[in-house]
Amino acid sequence: MNKKIILTGDRPTGKLHLGHYVGSLKNRVKLQEEENTKMYIMIADQQALTDNAENPQKIIDSVIEVALDYLAVGIDPKKTTIFLQSQVPQLAELTVYYMNLVTLARVQRNPTVKQELKSKDFGESIPTGFLTYPISQAADITAFKATHVPVGEDQKPMLEQTREIVRDFNRIYKKEVLVEPEIVLPPKNMGRLIGIDGSGKMSKSLNNGIYLSDSKEKVKEKIMKMYTDPNHIKVSDPGKVEGNVVFTYLDIFDKNKEELEELKKQYQKGGLGDVKLKLRLNEIMQEILEPIRNKRKELEKDKDKVYEILKKGSEEARKIAGQTLKEVKTAMGINYFDN
Numbered sequence: 001m002n003k004k005i006i007l008t009g010d011r012p013t014g015k016l017h018l019g020h021y022v023g024s025l026k027n028r029v030k031l032q033e034e035e036n037t038k039m040y041i042m043i044a045d046q047q048a049l050t051d052n053a054e055n056p057q058k059i060i061d062s063v064i065e066v067a068l069d070y071l072a073v074g075i076d077p078k079k080t081t082i083f084l085q086s087q088v089p090q091l092a093e094l095t096v097y098y099m100n101l102v103t104l105a106r107v108q109r110n111p112t113v114k115q116e117l118k119s120k121d122f123g124e125s126i127p128t129g130f131l132t133y134p135i136s137q138a139a140d141i142t143a144f145k146a147t148h149v150p151v152g153e154d155q156k157p158m159l160e161q162t163r164e165i166v167r168d169f170n171r172i173y174k175k176e177v178l179v180e181p182e183i184v185l186p187p188k189n190m191g192r193l194i195g196i197d198g199s200g201k202m203s204k205s206l207n208n209g210i211y212l213s214d215s216k217e218k219v220k221e222k223i224m225k226m227y228t229d230p231n232h233i234k235v236s237d238p239g240k241v242e243g244n245v246v247f248t249y250l251d252i253f254d255k256n257k258e259e260l261e262e263l264k265k266q267y268q269k270g271g272l273g274d275v276k277l278k279l280r281l282n283e284i285m286q287e288i289l290e291p292i293r294n295k296r297k298e299l300e301k302d303k304d305k306v307y308e309i310l311k312k313g314s315e316e317a318r319k320i321a322g323q324t325l326k327e328v329k330t331a332m333g334i335n336y337f338d339n
């Protein structure tokens with residue numbers, strides 16, 4: 001059987017939250033156990049800098065936070081290579097060659113980039129590096145000859161762009177050097193966990209997240225503030241289950257589905273209070289978050305060790321990316337000094 005090579009990554013712009021956990025981290029922990037599989041997880045600090053040029057400290061500080069979150073949820077550096085994008089210069093070199101294969105019109109058409117440009121309010125001052133980050137992302141993926149890339153729906157355009165580059169490269173240079181990756185989307189309803197206020201997906205900018213590093217008290221406080229049904233005022237009032245964040249979370253995290261169905265019926269009929277439901281959810285969430293939080297606290301005591309893991313991972317990543325870069329330059333005929 002052919003080896004499955006998985007590459008995925010995150011922009012380090014803050015600590016990771018429950019949305020990251022259900023949408024990707026949990027799955028990564030599972031994937032690293034699969035046979036015939038090698039996984040690379042990249043902290044995309046270079047990409048994060050494309051729209052944070054004026055605020056590099058935020059990115060630098062977030063690198064260690066994201067690494068702590070990875071290790072705390074159980075990503076095992078013995079099985080998975082965790083590395084830092086900025087420490088693998090081969091990726092930047094590949095990007096330069098790929099840029100020649102992509103028109104400006106093509107990068108301007110990328111729907112995710114378009115969306116981000118709108119929300120970031122760059123106006124006429126779009127950083128070139130930001131507009132072209134999908135090309136650099138193609139370099140991240142192809143450098144490891146990744147066959148599978150587990151990411152969210154919003155990353156579809158990046159994978160399309162990558163596949164186009166692979167096809168063009170292999171056609172122009174008449175060699176099957178690069179590998180076309182497949183996108184692996186999260187299971188339905190798991191992709192975008194709603195935030196505690198119900199206003200949209202969990203995100204730092206909306207300030208509606210439960211963080212993996214949040215204390216026990218903080219988690220409880222946030223759950224007790226969760227959006228439910230604004231018309232469910234008295235316990236005896238009938239309540240709505242749809243759009244009720246507590247039920248959305250219980251649907252995901254509560255293993256006792258039979259009891260949950262009973263609770264839903266009761267809630268809809270009237271006679272079940274929000275507080276009772278929230279306390280149930282709190283218990284379930286604490287059970288999931290406590291081991292993560294404890295492990296994270298332990299790891300925080302020795303950050304040098306965490307940086308050492310990133311350093312080792314980056315060394316490994318440089319080797320693999322260097323090999324691909326060599327093949328790329330040879331296919332292109334720019335390997336002037338070989339023999």
Ligand code: TRP
Binds near residue numbers: 008044047
């Ligand atoms: N663009 C991704 C994000 O916003 C991060 C990323 C960078 C990435 N390079 C990647 C993801 C390569 C998968 C593969 O989260």
